[in-house]
Amino acid sequence: MNNLHSEQPISIGDALSRYSDKQSETYLKGLEVAERQREYSQFPLYLRILIGIGAVIVGCLLLIALAIADVFEYPGFVLLIGGSILAFAILLYRRSDSFGPESLGYAILQQLSFVGVFMGKCMLVLGAGELVNYGNEAYATFVATLGFTLTTYWVYELYLDRLVSVLATLFSGFGVIVEIIEEALPYAHMEEVMPVLSLLGYALVPVGVYVFLNPRIPQKYNPFAVAAILMAGFVSVVALASDGVGTSIWPLIFGSEVFHWQDGLSPTLSLSGNVIVTVTCIAVLIWGSGGRESMRNRKIQFGIRLMILVGLMGIAPCMLGVLVVLVGYLTNDRLILIAGILYIPTTLFFATHTLAIGLMSGGVILVIMACVLFIGYLMSRSWFNGPDLEGTAR
Amino acid sequence: MDTYQTILGEEPSEPVENLRLTRAVIEGWLANDVIEKQQRGELLASLYPRRKRDRFLVTCWLSLVAVFFLSGISAMVAANWDHFSGRERMSGVALLYIALIAGTIWKTTDTLTGKLLASCAGFTFGMLLVVVTQQYQLNVDGVWFYATWACGVLPLAFVVKFVPLWVGWSLLLRGVLSSCFFHLDIDWMTRSLAGEYSSWSFAGAALATLCIRHTVLSKSGEKAAWLKPEWPRFFLYLELHAIVVGFIAIYFADFWHGISDGRFTREMYWYRSVLLPGCVALLIGIHVHLRRGGIRQIWYLTLSVLAISVSAIIVVCIMMFQGRMPSEVLVLLAAVFAFTVFIFAVVYVRSMRVSMRASEVTEEVIYE
Numbered sequence: 001m002n003n004l005h006s007e008q009p010i011s012i013g014d015a016l017s018r019y020s021d022k023q024s025e026t027y028l029k030g031l032e033v034a035e036r037q038r039e040y041s042q043f044p045l046y047l048r049i050l051i052g053i054g055a056v057i058v059g060c061l062l063l064i065a066l067a068i069a070d071v072f073e074y075p076g077f078v079l080l081i082g083g084s085i086l087a088f089a090i091l092l093y094r095r096s097d098s099f100g101p102e103s104l105g106y107a108i109l110q111q112l113s114f115v116g117v118f119m120g121k122c123m124l125v126l127g128a129g130e131l132v133n134y135g136n137e138a139y140a141t142f143v144a145t146l147g148f149t150l151t152t153y154w155v156y157e158l159y160l161d162r163l164v165s166v167l168a169t170l171f172s173g174f175g176v177i178v179e180i181i182e183e184a185l186p187y188a189h190m191e192e193v194m195p196v197l198s199l200l201g202y203a204l205v206p207v208g209v210y211v212f213l214n215p216r217i218p219q220k221y222n223p224f225a226v227a228a229i230l231m232a233g234f235v236s237v238v239a240l241a242s243d244g245v246g247t248s249i250w251p252l253i254f255g256s257e258v259f260h261w262q263d264g265l266s267p268t269l270s271l272s273g274n275v276i277v278t279v280t281c282i283a284v285l286i287w288g289s290g291g292r293e294s295m296r297n298r299k300i301q302f303g304i305r306l307m308i309l310v311g312l313m314g315i316a317p318c319m320l321g322v323l324v325v326l327v328g329y330l331t332n333d334r335l336i337l338i339a340g341i342l343y344i345p346t347t348l349f350f351a352t353h354t355l356a357i358g359l360m361s362g363g364v365i366l367v368i369m370a371c372v373l374f375i376g377y378l379m380s381r382s383w384f385n386g387p388d389l390e391g392t393a394r
Numbered sequence: 395m396d397t398y399q400t401i402l403g404e405e406p407s408e409p410v411e412n413l414r415l416t417r418a419v420i421e422g423w424l425a426n427d428v429i430e431k432q433q434r435g436e437l438l439a440s441l442y443p444r445r446k447r448d449r450f451l452v453t454c455w456l457s458l459v460a461v462f463f464l465s466g467i468s469a470m471v472a473a474n475w476d477h478f479s480g481r482e483r484m485s486g487v488a489l490l491y492i493a494l495i496a497g498t499i500w501k502t503t504d505t506l507t508g509k510l511l512a513s514c515a516g517f518t519f520g521m522l523l524v525v526v527t528q529q530y531q532l533n534v535d536g537v538w539f540y541a542t543w544a545c546g547v548l549p550l551a552f553v554v555k556f557v558p559l560w561v562g563w564s565l566l567l568r569g570v571l572s573s574c575f576f577h578l579d580i581d582w583m584t585r586s587l588a589g590e591y592s593s594w595s596f597a598g599a600a601l602a603t604l605c606i607r608h609t610v611l612s613k614s615g616e617k618a619a620w621l622k623p624e625w626p627r628f629f630l631y632l633e634l635h636a637i638v639v640g641f642i643a644i645y646f647a648d649f650w651h652g653i654s655d656g657r658f659t660r661e662m663y664w665y666r667s668v669l670l671p672g673c674v675a676l677l678i679g680i681h682v683h684l685r686r687g688g689i690r691q692i693w694y695l696t697l698s699v700l701a702i703s704v705s706a707i708i709v710v711c712i713m714m715f716q717g718r719m720p721s722e723v724l725v726l727l728a729a730v731f732a733f734t735v736f737i738f739a740v741v742y743v744r745s746m747r748v749s750m751r752a753s754e755v756t757e758e759v760i761y762e
Contacts, residue, residue, distance in 0.1 A: 013411030054736025366466030
């Protein structure tokens with residue numbers, strides 16, 4: 001068992017051969033499961049980027065040609081053409097599979113298909129926005145983006161296309177929510193709308209993390225999960241920067257002489273982001289430690305308590321960064337890990353520059369977070385040198 | 395499985411058995427009854443060896459403490475900035491600078507901590523300059539400010555040998571260069587030259603940096619291993635290509651309008667007639683140089699092909715549109731031309747990839 005704990009990374013084949021014979025059914029099933037999880041495109045990224053940039057340039061020129069020909073004067077016609085082009089592009093993409101990836105036909109069909117998808121998506125959004133009455137553009141744009149995302153998500157096996165489509169749908173979805181709030185509360189200011197938006201943004205965090213981590217959900221839904229977390233990250237930073245939403249409200253008890261706070265900021269809504277992110281962090285910690293049984297472990301119990309303290313007293317977007325780092329580490333995903341590491345200083349920049357909560361309030365909250373974490377470290381330092389405690393899966 | 399690898403695409407295709415074990419695979423096996431719960435625990439233990447895991451955890455934990463604490467303190471200092479006297483501000487920042495330099499010496503420049511402390515010292519030097527110039531109301535211009543900052547950071551960058559610090563220094567150099575031509579921006583007659591001259595100086599800086607890097611790497615070998623990361627080189631090539639494509643577009647538009655209006659001999663600046671072919675030669679020269687680099691240069695080669703394709707499309711569009719609002723047929727023709735260019739570009743890069751890989755394999759066989 002000694003080699004089990006070596007620091008060298010082990011391969012899938014080595015791991016499987018520890019528990020089953022190479023010819024056995026279990027071994028082959030294990031390989032099949034691993035194979036299903038890798039959905040790498042055989043077409044390298046630099047070629048896809050070249051085709052993508054080419055498609056955008058050609059698509060833009062064709063859209064300009066249509067605009068000069070006054071096609072955009074007839075929104076219904078634009079919708080019809082956009083839909084037809086999108087359908088044709090999907091057909092071409094399917095047809096390209098019959099050619100080998102190294103053939104000229106494959107390159108031409110792929111390029112044509114990408115041009116079609118780009119044009120079709122643009123025309124659907126533009127046509128839908130123009131077709132409806134003034135004030136309903138947000139709804140129409142959302143329906144159009146949702147439509148093309150649902151049409152292309154399962155066809156184009158391209159990570160970035162899926163990610164961008166889902167992100168566009170989520171963005172337009174948030175536009176619809178703003179529209180609904182403005183209709184319900186015509187005299188509402190943005191600082192009253194922002195907490196509700198941020199709450200919805202934070203609600204995407206557990207959804208994204210669940211889809212990303214659940215082994216039963218196919219890999220093709222990872223772009224959806226990443227888009228959900230990206231959207232949550234964006235909304236949380238905007239809400240923090242503009243109205244201070246996502247910071248715990250405890251410094252209010254010190255009075256307003258030292259701490260300045262955004263007027264009209266709802267403490268409950270502001271704290272809801274902290275609660276959602278903290279609960280998700282705890283769930284990921286438990287999952288990462290091996291499941292519910294790991295909660296018997298004193299280290300895990302201590303980690304949960306520490307997370308509750310820091311999460312509820314701190315700044316939610318910073319905790320979101322910590323959560324992304326945790327997810328990246330637990331799934332051995334370098335890009336997610338680096339994204340989390342870069343997201344933390346970004347949120348700190350906004351936390352220390354937003355005037356909504358004041359520099360002093362932001363500074364004190366951050367120092368308190370640091371102190372809690374440091375005390376936690378001092379209390380648990382001996383555990384890093386001692387033997388592992390019972391209860392975890394490891 | 396791995397987001398980076400999924401986006402990047404797989405090349406070459408490895409059998410699944412040889413791929414690195416990840417948590418997602420282990421969870422997938424458990425969910426599909428390939429392994430049992432206890433075996434999953436054992437595999438997880440091998441995936442996160444205790445020593446490595448604890449080291450990672452402690453590093454992250456203490457980094458978070460440091461980052462939160464420093465951000466908090468800086469926000470509190472900023473909140474009370476007006477309450478400090480000028481002398482207190484200067485001495486505070488100077489003390490911070492000295493402390494960071496002392497920390498660098500203590501941790502030595504061989505460690506990552508030492509390198510990061512030196513980078514922070516370089517940033518703090520700029521803060522010190524801001525405070526001093528504010529305190530004594532020196533009213534300095536951009537060139538003086540950026541040049542002094544760059545000069546202050548240069549010794550640190552030389553000693554520390556840390557790529558991110560050199561990238562920061564390169565940005566400061568761009569600040570110096572763009573400030574040099576700022577006076578041209580004030581007069582409307584010379585305004586267009588300000589952008590052109592600063593872009594040329596940026597291109598020169600990028601080219602010089604690439605040449606110096608190449609020379610140092612080939613002469614010093616393993617001693618200059620810290621210079622090996624490819625990402626700064628890629629950004630330098632990206633900057634160079636973007637500037638050269640921009641120049642080709644501007645100079646060709648001037649050239650073409652000069653020819654079509656018959657004003658060529660009167661209004662064409664002499665240097666533009668030299669620089670247009672010069673830019674084209676530079677673009678092709680870079681491409682030829684990159685072609686010799688083998689399969690490892692494929693990303694650079696793609697960048698070069700992209701720049702050449704975009705230049706070709708711009709040149710043809712300028713010739714077709716003649717500086718007027720084009721008809722839909724002309725734009726359609728331009729789109730067809732762009733489509734053809736990109737098809738050729740993809741086919742060319744793909745064929746280069748195949749031939750480079752084949753020659754690489756042959757070389758490996760020869761050297762074995």
